[in-house]
Amino acid sequence: MKLIHEFPVLIIIIPLIFALIIPLVGRLNRILPWIIASTITFFCFLTSIFLLFTVLDTGKISYWLGGWEPPWGIEYVVDYLNAFVLAVISFIAFIVSLYSGRSVEAEINEDKQLAFYSIYMLFITGLLGIVITGDIFNMYVFLEITSLAGYAMIAMGRKRDALVASYNYLILGTIAATFILIGIGYIYMATGTLNIADLQERLPALFHSKMVLVALAFFTVGLSLKLALFPLHTWLPGAYTYAPSVVSCIMAATATKVGIYAMLRIIFGVFKIEFDIHFIPIANILIVVSSMAIIAGSAVAITQTNLKSMLAYSSVGQIGYIVLGAVLANQTAMTGSIIHILNHALMKGALFMVVGCIVYKTGIEDISGLRGMCKKMPFTMAVFTVAGLSLMGVPLTVGFVSKWYIAIGALNAGMGYLIPVIITGSLLSAVYIWRIIVNIYFPDELPEPELLYTDGGTEITDNDTYSEAPWSMLAPTMVLAVLCIYFGISATAPLSIAEKAAVMLSQ
Amino acid sequence: MTDIIHIIQTKYYYLVVIFLMMIGLYTTISSMNLIKKIIGINIFQISVFLFYIAMAKVKYGTAPILWDKAKVYDNPLPHVLILTAIVVSVSTTAVALALIINIHKEYGTIEEDRILEKQKLDFDRSNIA
Structure with a gap:
C-alpha cells in the first residue's frame, strides 16, 4: 500500500494529530507553535494540490475508511467540486497561518496563544x-x-463584547446544526443510507414523499443559518467584528465558503435540481432571499464606521452573490458561483489581513483613523485598494470574472431582471470602498475628522511618517492581492475546474 | 377524528419528540438568562436524540446483541449516530458554560437585557471620549 493512496485521509488526520501535539511541545519555544501550524497547513495545501491534479487526470477518487466498502463504511470522495474547494481552503489556511505569527502576538493574550494554534488546527x-x-x-x-x-x-x-458575540453565534450555530441533524434523520428514515452517492440513487424514487420534503426544509434553514444567508445572518457581524483579526480573516475567507459548499452538495448533490425546482419552489425562494442579501448587506455596510463590521456586512452581500449563482441552476451561473468561492476568499482574506496590519500598527479599527494612511503604510494601503476594487467587480480583477458569469447565467435562465440587482450590489460596494479610499489618499478633500467616532478613545496617531507592518504580515497579504489581479486577468485555470464542477452538479 | 386517535395511539413517541422540541426552542428564544437558554438548547437536542432512537425501534425487536433466541433486532445504526451526537452536544454545552463564566466575570451578570444595557453604556462612553 502506497502512502499516496492514503492522502485523502492524511489531509484530515495530520492537522488533527498536531492539534494535540502543539499544546504539548509549544511550551518549549515561543515561535514553535507558529512554525508547526505553518508547516502543517503547507502540507495540507500540497496534498490538496496533488489531489486536484489526480482528479483532473483520472477522475473521482474514492477512499474507504478502514477498508469498509461504501455504503456500509464511511467513504471519502474527491471530485472536481471538492478538490477545488479543498485547494482554496488549504491555500487560505496556509497563507493565514504564515500571517498569524505577529498578529496573534499583538491581539491575543499571552496565556491563550498556545491554545489559539491548537484550536486553529x-x-x-x-x-x-x-x-x-x-x-x-x-x-x-x-x-x-x-x-x-x-x-x-x-x-x-x-x-469583552467578543464573549457575547461568540455566545450568540453558539446559540444560533447549535440550532442550525440540530436542524441539519433532523434533516439527516428524515432522509435516513426515508432511504436507510447515509452515503451521499447512495442517497443520490435512492432519493429520486421517493421525491413524492412528505418525509423528503421536510428533510429538504430542515437542511435549507440549517445550512442558511450556518452560511449566514441574509435574514439569518445576525450572528456574523458581531462575530467578525470582535474576533481577533486573524480569526476574522480565516472565518470570512473559509468558514462561510465551506457552508456554501455543504449547501451545494446537499441541495444539488443529494437532492436533484429537478426536485428543487419542480416539487417545491425552493430555488425561487432562495433567489429572492439572496437578492435581498446582496442589496441589504451592501447597503448596511455603507452605514458602518468600524472597518471590520463594514467588511462583515459586505460578506453578507457577497454570500448573496454566491447563493444567487448557485440557485439559478444553470451551468454558467453555477460556474460563476463556484469561482466566486475562490475569488471572495482571496479578496476578503486580503481585506481582513489589511485590517489586521492596521490594528497591529495603530490599534485603530475605525474608518476615520485611516486618514492619510497612504504615507504611513503605502504597501498595505495598495493591497487594500486592489482587494477593494475586486470587491466592486472592476474589470481585470477577480470580482469581475465571477459577477460576469453570474450575470450571464441570470440572462440564460431568462431572469434578466436580476441584472440590476447584481449591478446595484456592485455600486453599493463601490460606495463603501470608495469612502475609505478617499480617506486614505485624499484626506485634504474631506472635512475635519469627527473625533466622535474614533474607536475606543484611541488617539489618532501621526500618519505622515513611514512605518509599515512587519514583512511576515505584509508578504502573505500581498500574495493574496497579486492573486486577485492574476486570476482576474488569466482566469482559465480556475474557470476550467469550476466549469467541470458545475457540469457535474447540474447532471 | 378516529384517524387522530389512531395516530396518537400508534405514534405517540413522535408527539413526545415534537412536544420536547417546542419546549426547548421556546425556552431558548424567550429566556433572558444565558444558562436557561443553554438548558433550552439541551432539551431541543435531546428531543432529536429521542427521534433517532424512536426511529431505530423495530417491532418485537430486541437489543442488537447476538443472541440465539432473538428473531428480530432493533436497528443499531441510529444508536451509534446518537452516541456521536451526544458527544457533540456535551462539548457544545461545555463551551457555552465556559463562555458564560467569562461573561459573568466581565459583566457581573448573566441576564441578557442587563448585558445589552452595559454594552450600550460602553459604546456611548467610547464615543464621548
Missing part, C-alpha cells in the same frame, strides 16, 4: 473534513468541530 481539520467526506452524518460531525473551534477562537478577542 482543529478548525482546519473540520473545514477540510466537511469538504472531503462523502458521508452525510460525517459532514455534520465535522461541521460541529469547525463551529466549536470557531466559538472558542472568536471568544479570544480583546474586547
Whole structure:
C-alpha cells in the first residue's frame, strides 16, 4: 500500500494529530507553535494540490475508511467540486497561518496563544473534513468541530463584547446544526443510507414523499443559518467584528465558503435540481432571499464606521452573490458561483489581513483613523485598494470574472431582471470602498475628522511618517492581492475546474 | 377524528419528540438568562436524540446483541449516530458554560437585557471620549 493512496485521509488526520501535539511541545519555544501550524497547513495545501491534479487526470477518487466498502463504511470522495474547494481552503489556511505569527502576538493574550494554534488546527481539520467526506452524518460531525473551534477562537478577542458575540453565534450555530441533524434523520428514515452517492440513487424514487420534503426544509434553514444567508445572518457581524483579526480573516475567507459548499452538495448533490425546482419552489425562494442579501448587506455596510463590521456586512452581500449563482441552476451561473468561492476568499482574506496590519500598527479599527494612511503604510494601503476594487467587480480583477458569469447565467435562465440587482450590489460596494479610499489618499478633500467616532478613545496617531507592518504580515497579504489581479486577468485555470464542477452538479 | 386517535395511539413517541422540541426552542428564544437558554438548547437536542432512537425501534425487536433466541433486532445504526451526537452536544454545552463564566466575570451578570444595557453604556462612553 502506497502512502499516496492514503492522502485523502492524511489531509484530515495530520492537522488533527498536531492539534494535540502543539499544546504539548509549544511550551518549549515561543515561535514553535507558529512554525508547526505553518508547516502543517503547507502540507495540507500540497496534498490538496496533488489531489486536484489526480482528479483532473483520472477522475473521482474514492477512499474507504478502514477498508469498509461504501455504503456500509464511511467513504471519502474527491471530485472536481471538492478538490477545488479543498485547494482554496488549504491555500487560505496556509497563507493565514504564515500571517498569524505577529498578529496573534499583538491581539491575543499571552496565556491563550498556545491554545489559539491548537484550536486553529482543529478548525482546519473540520473545514477540510466537511469538504472531503462523502458521508452525510460525517459532514455534520465535522461541521460541529469547525463551529466549536470557531466559538472558542472568536471568544479570544480583546474586547469583552467578543464573549457575547461568540455566545450568540453558539446559540444560533447549535440550532442550525440540530436542524441539519433532523434533516439527516428524515432522509435516513426515508432511504436507510447515509452515503451521499447512495442517497443520490435512492432519493429520486421517493421525491413524492412528505418525509423528503421536510428533510429538504430542515437542511435549507440549517445550512442558511450556518452560511449566514441574509435574514439569518445576525450572528456574523458581531462575530467578525470582535474576533481577533486573524480569526476574522480565516472565518470570512473559509468558514462561510465551506457552508456554501455543504449547501451545494446537499441541495444539488443529494437532492436533484429537478426536485428543487419542480416539487417545491425552493430555488425561487432562495433567489429572492439572496437578492435581498446582496442589496441589504451592501447597503448596511455603507452605514458602518468600524472597518471590520463594514467588511462583515459586505460578506453578507457577497454570500448573496454566491447563493444567487448557485440557485439559478444553470451551468454558467453555477460556474460563476463556484469561482466566486475562490475569488471572495482571496479578496476578503486580503481585506481582513489589511485590517489586521492596521490594528497591529495603530490599534485603530475605525474608518476615520485611516486618514492619510497612504504615507504611513503605502504597501498595505495598495493591497487594500486592489482587494477593494475586486470587491466592486472592476474589470481585470477577480470580482469581475465571477459577477460576469453570474450575470450571464441570470440572462440564460431568462431572469434578466436580476441584472440590476447584481449591478446595484456592485455600486453599493463601490460606495463603501470608495469612502475609505478617499480617506486614505485624499484626506485634504474631506472635512475635519469627527473625533466622535474614533474607536475606543484611541488617539489618532501621526500618519505622515513611514512605518509599515512587519514583512511576515505584509508578504502573505500581498500574495493574496497579486492573486486577485492574476486570476482576474488569466482566469482559465480556475474557470476550467469550476466549469467541470458545475457540469457535474447540474447532471 | 378516529384517524387522530389512531395516530396518537400508534405514534405517540413522535408527539413526545415534537412536544420536547417546542419546549426547548421556546425556552431558548424567550429566556433572558444565558444558562436557561443553554438548558433550552439541551432539551431541543435531546428531543432529536429521542427521534433517532424512536426511529431505530423495530417491532418485537430486541437489543442488537447476538443472541440465539432473538428473531428480530432493533436497528443499531441510529444508536451509534446518537452516541456521536451526544458527544457533540456535551462539548457544545461545555463551551457555552465556559463562555458564560467569562461573561459573568466581565459583566457581573448573566441576564441578557442587563448585558445589552452595559454594552450600550460602553459604546456611548467610547464615543464621548
